[in-house]
Amino acid sequence: MSAQPSAAVPGRPYPPPAAPEPLWPVLASVLATIALQLTLPERITVGPFWLLPGLEGALVLGLAVASPPRLEEEHPRRKRWAVAMIALVSAANIYALAALSKHLLHHHVQNGHSLILAGVVIWLTNVMIFALWYWEIDRGGPGVRAAGHDQPPDFLYPQMTDDRIEPIAWRPHFIDYLYVSLTNATAFSPTDTMPLTPTAKSIMGVQSLVSLVTLGLIVSRAVNIL
DSSP, X not given: OOOOOOOSSTTOOSSOOOOOEESHHHHHHHHHXXXXXXXXXXXXXXXXXXXXXXXXXXXXXXXXXXSOSEEOSOOHHHHHHHHHXXXXXXXXXXXXXXXXXXXXXXXXXXXXXXXXXXXXXXXXXXXXXXXXXXXXXXXXXXXXXXXXXXXXXXEEOGGGSOTTSSOXXXXXXXXXXXXXXXXXXXXXXXOSSEEOSHHHHHHHHXXXXXXXXXXXXXXXXXXXXX
C-alpha cells in the first residue's frame, strides 16, 4: 500500500473517515448513457444500433450482481467490470464521433436536425462516461475510498484547500465527479477542480478534445446546414 499524504490543510484529515458509497447513481448514469446511444443513427454506430447498448446492459447487470448496493470496501471483481464497461462505452462514443465527423466532411448532408441531435447525444454521453472515469480512478477507486484507505488524490477540490468549509471530514461523491465532467466538457479545461496526477490530466485532456470536436465541428456544421 502506498504511503498516505499528510493533511494539506490544518484540521482537515486525510484520508477522511471511512464512509460507504451508494452504487445507484453510477448505475443510473450508465443506463441513461445506454438510452442515449439507442437514439443514434445506425450509420454512426458499431454494428446494429442495439449491439453496443446490449453489451453495455450486460455489463451493467454484471456490475450490479457483483457489487452490494453500497460500497464499503474494495471489490476487485466490481472494479474489473466497471473498467471494462467504461472503456467499452468510451470507445463506442469516440467511434460515433469519428463516424459522424467523417459523414459531415465527406457526404452531402441535408437533414441538419438529426445531426444536431446526434451531436447532443455524443456530448451528453461524453459528460456521463468521463464522470465514471473520474469516479473510478480518484484516490484508488470507490471501494478504496469507502474503506477509508484513500490513496493520494487525483483531483484537488475547493473543499480540500480551506478548513472553513464544512464538513471537515468531506470526501467527494459521484455528483462531484459528474460536476467536474460537466464543467470540463463545457469549458474544455478544468474550472474549480484541478487534476493532480498524469492519469487525471490525460483523461481530462481526452474529454476536452472529444467535447471540442463535438461542439466545434459537428454542431456548428449542422447549424450551417439548417
